[in-house]
Amino acid sequence: MRTQAAYIRLALADALIELMRERPYAEIGVSDVCERSGVGRTTFYRHCDCKGGMDCLLIFKLTEGWRSYELLHRDSLAANFGCTLLRYVYDNGELVSLMYENGLTEALRRAFDAMLSAAEIPDGEGGYLASFCSWGYFGIVCRWIERGFAETPEEVCRHVGSALGGCAVKPAYVPGADGINSD
16 A cells, blocks of 8 residues: 555656656756646655655656556566566656666666565575666566667567576566565
8 A cells, every 4th residue: 555655745746747748857847847746845845855866756657656556466476577677667668768868877777676585685696686687687677678669578578588698587586575685
């Protein structure tokens, strides 16, 4: 169940996305987002603890959407996490592309970090693997955006699997329904 704060942040994010369809991110101010969303500036600052930009709204939009997507796609996540994640990105291609085209690559990378580490990042070897996967998926998605999402998620998975010597693109774990990793 979403909280009122989540609904407000999503309304702000949706307003920002609408504005990004019309003009570059760098030309959009807090006042523009507040006016478009119907949310006052005080409420904006209460619910948006952004330091240095409104990119946190876009990160929230992607990660909140991923949480909902995870719940609806448990079986496909368990069968092939990598392709399911790429399907989510594909389904949200407009937002991902808008972020990339507006130079918000660090925000996009942080969103991937958050989506891939739904649970606590493990120490040692597992932590390195989690970072490797996060940056790897980020690189794959950047390349995919540059190619205009020319391939389906399944085709991208096949390309990556082939490049890795025929390995299936799966993580070591899939986040459990309660947010705890399950093997």
